[in-house]
Amino acid sequence: MAVVFRWLLRLVSAALVLGVIGVLLTYYLASRSLPDYDKTRAVSGITADIEIIRDNAGIPHVMALSDRDAFFGLGYVHAQDRLWQMTLMRRTAQGRLSEIFGRRTVETDTLLRRLDLYPLAVQSVQHQDAATLDALEAYAAGVNARIEEINSDSLGRGAPEFFMFNAPISPWQPADSIALVKLMALQLSGHLKEEVLRARTSLLLADEDRLADLLPDMPGGGVAALPDYANLMPDGLAPYSPSQTRHAFLSPIAPRGLAGASNAWAAAATRSAGPGTLLANDPHLGLTAPGTWFLARLQLQSGGVIGGTIPGIPAIMVGRNERLAWGLTSSYMDDQDLFIEELNPENQEQYRTPEGWAEFVTRRSIINIKDDAPVTITMRSTQNGPVLPGSQFDLASVTPPGHVAALGWTALSGRDTSLSGAVALMNAGSVEDALEASRAYVAPSQNLTLIDADTIAMKTIGAMPRRTAEHQSQGRLPSLGWKRENQWQGMLPYSANPEFVNPQGGIVGNTNNKSVNRPFPLHVSFDWGDSQRVLRWRGLMQGRQVHTRDSFIEAQLDTVSEAARTLLPLIGRDLWFTEEAAPEGTPARQRQRALALLANWNGEMNEHLPEPLLYAAWVRALQERLIRDDLGPLADEFHHVEPLFIERVFRDVNGASKWCDIIRSARVETCTDVARLALDDALIWIDETYGTELESLRWGDAHQAAHDHPVLGEVPVLRYFVNIRQSTSGGDHTLQRGRTSGRDPEPFLNVHAAAYRGVYDFADPDSSVFIASTGQSGHFLSRHYDDLGQLWRRGEYIPMSLDTDLARAASVGVTRLVKP
Incomplete structure (x- = not known):
């Protein structure tokens, strides 16, 4: 027995020793890829030495004597900190994820191949202006200099993920950088999904008033009645079946x-307490770890420029230079249309056009799959755009037999000069210059908010499709692709995009709200991203004479929800203090x-309060x-509460209170009945999830910001090292927006928020501030x-200064790239 015990002890000890050695070896290999910010390295491809000062937040200040060398330095620092993120995004755009992830990503690769984003990016390279081509080449050389350094010095393959x-x-x-711009356009586009959902819903709701309740138009101007989708399409639409799309x-x-959103507003000097203009901007994106944004400063020939970059793209996308500041918000321009194409019953390789039958443009593509046989897909496109399979976006549910669906989208251009616009914007010295530079933008469409010393402006940038006034569905529903009146007639001129320069009130801004009330086809969009935040913003802006x-x-x-302030008095008007006393422990x-x-x-969605959770659970159940x-x-497809819908129902707009009556019950339910039942539903869910002590509930426990690693975030144990979770205030309809997932089991998880915040003050430009949601490094x-994550969570900022001495005084290292 003693011998057995001794051997067991030896085996356990050996296992522990091997385990410790394994952990130490893993840590050593992973830590090899941690970048050294304090060094001198000889690199080829630069015209003069480059100095990169890392301030105490890890933000690089790239000091160069030429623009080309500045972009080289930006490529180098991006690759230092975010190489895995960059290569993952590039593989996504190329449709090559399955080469490393196997069958899990075949569906994603298939869609990206069919959209053809990467070949279109390759075509677009030659259409950039000379300055942008120079920037692209120098940036690529900087990235490759870092890759060469990793290979030559055995620096852990560049990131821990490359070992796994x-x-x-x-x-x-x-072309890789242009492809990432197109990938961002895809992430920020949502009109295709809206068209499909509206079509599917209209097939169930015969009453067009009920459709207007559930999918309401933004207030401000009427919209002509749409055709019934079933009558618009040829016969043979399949009856509705639950979505199979995941x-x-x-x-x-x-x-x-959960597509793009954002806030931006600007004040003229007449509305500013100081002698200069003001601008605030916080672009909203899906939260990830590391975050989308990377803070950086470049020293260009035109002067210093500082702000938020996206790794892989050689441009300060939001920020300021010495004379100009700019911010972006999603414009919600309707730049996508779904076309239903009729197949030739005698030749399935042909489709109907206004001129008769035409051949699909067809090409095959091979998707290589790790540990599996490759898959060959046949990509087809029509005059209107690439053909998408019925398994994507639930297209099968709105496509009649003998037809296929094709996507028209402004980003599907081989002459995309959006990056040229971004590079020119960095060098602009005035609002006027910036508006001219932005002519080059194609996709994604954005609202560009601008300030210089004495001018404020907002301009919708990006290509706007030219539709005919006779378009059958006005772009709101899938339309017949062979009808000439449904096809795009090119793009509208840049001058047709909404523009506001020095408005009389001295304030301009956007919260993804409806920006113009113009008749179709100059309407910009019927679907907008906000009807609630703008109410709070307007009150805060007009509540002060100067800012x-x-x-x-x-x-x-700000975390006050105007939606909560509006809805609670409506849904609770017959419930407040009207019931008889009830014993402890009862539902009543x-x-x-x-x-x-x-x-x-008061409607404040504060993370420490119980009321936001009670309200959110109630209106969701309602x-x-x-x-x-x-x-x-x-x-199941309506994951988020639509305040305009609930308000219409409880105000009985056009008979909308019909929604309160349960069709399958004998009695006629009132809206008060449904509100009471929904509150009970919410309280049962809260009891099962968080307990019965309502006063001790915390909104922040449910509304945690989920900065999850896209690949390692679900790996046991490792997830605790790579995911960043933070209790946060705000909600779906607050200016400090924290968009909830809307999906069980964590419907109030904060998954989409302001991953970057910047406030620029031209009374004292170096007092400007900014912050990102995680940190600079992608290395866990x-x-x-x-x-930076805790600062972001607490609503704190860091200085956004172009003062080199200030950066140098608090630097964590200085990298010098020198000529060999």
Whole structure:
């Protein structure tokens, strides 16, 4: 027995020793890829020495004597900190994820191949202006200099992820950067999904008033009645069936309601407490670890420029230079249309056009799959765009037999000069220069908010499709592709894009709200991203005669929900303090406690309060009860509460209170009945999830910001090192927007928020501030992986200064790239 015990002890000890050795070896290999910020390295491809000063937040200040060398330095620092992120995005755009992830990503690769984004990016290279071509080539050389350094010095393959996945890194090319711009356009586009959902819903709701309730138009101007989708399409549409579409692994397609969003506003000097203009901007994107944004400063020939970059793209996308500041918000321009194409019944390789039958443009593509046989797909396109399979976007549910669906989209251009616009914008010295530079933007369409010393402006940039006034569905529903009136007639001129320069009130801004009220086809869009935040923003802007940097910060961080302030008095008007006393522990008593808390709440979605969770759970359960009876399984597609819908129902706009009556019950339910039942539903869910003590609930426990690693975020144990979770305030309809997932089991998880915030004050430009949501590094062993995250969560900022001495005084290292 003693011998057995000794051997067991030896085996356990040996296992522990081997385990410790394994952990130490893993840490050593992973830490080899941590970049050294304090060094001198000889590199080829530069015209003069480059100095890169890393301030105490890890932000690189790239000091160069030429623009070409500055972009070289930006490529180098991007590759230092975000090489895995860059190569993953490039593989996504190329449709080559399956080479390292196997069958999990075949669906994603198939879609990207069919969209043809990367070949279109290759074609677009030759259409850039000379300055942008120079920037692209220098940037690629900087990235490749870092890759060469990794290979020559055995620096852990560049990132820990490269040890876990066999992903050889090919040299960076200029087309790669343009492809990433197109990938961003795909991530920010949502009109295709809106068209499909509107079509599917219209097939269930015969009453067009009920369709207008559930998918409401933004207030401000009427919209002509749309045709019934079933009558618009040829016979043979299949009856509705539940969606089979799921969010594919590493898909860049955002779920409905989670495409682009943002806030931006500017004040003229007449509305500023100081002698200069003001601008605040916080672009909203899906939260990831590392974050999308990378803060950087470049010293160009035109002067210093500082702000947010996207790794892989050689441009400061949002930020300022010495004379100009700019911010971006999603414009929600309708730049996508779905076309239903009729197949020739006698030749399936042909489709109908206004001129008769035509051959599809066909090409085959091979998707190589790790540990599996390759898959060959046949890509087809029509005059209107690439053909998409029925399995994508639930297209099969709205496509009649004998037809296919094709996508028209402005980003599907081989002459995309958007990056030239971004490079020119960095060098612009005035609002006028910036507006001229932005002519080059194609996709994604954005609202560009600008300030210089004495001018403020907002301009919608990006190509706007030219539709005919006779378009059958006005771009709101899939339309017949062979009807000439449905086809795009090129693009509208840049002058047709909405523009606001020095408005009389001295304030301009956008929260993704409806920006213009113009008749179709100059309408810009029927679907907008906000109807609630703009109400709060307008009140905060007009509530002060003059603004300061701090008042703009206060507005950026505001967490009051105008939606809650509007809806609670409506849905609770017959419930407040009207019930008889109920014993402790009964549903009636719990309902009374919840109503008492909500009655005294001001609508602030503060992370430490219980009321935001009670409100959010109540209105979510309420919408579910209102629509489930009428829509059945299609109700699963409405993940987020639509305040305009609930308001229409409880105000009985055009008879919208019909939604409150449950069709399948004998009695006629009132909206008060449904509100009470929904509150009980919400309290049961809260009890099962968080407990019965309502006063001790915290909104932040449910509304955690989920900065999850896209690849390693679900790996046991490792997930605790790579994912960043933070309790946050705000919600779906607050200026400090924290868009919830809307999906069980964590419907209020904060998954889409302001991953970058910047406030620029031209009374004292170096007092401008900015912040990103995680940290500069993509390496989870780096202290800069999440060091900005806590500042971001608390609503704090760091200085956004072009003062080189200030950066040098607090630097964590200086890298010198020298000529060999």
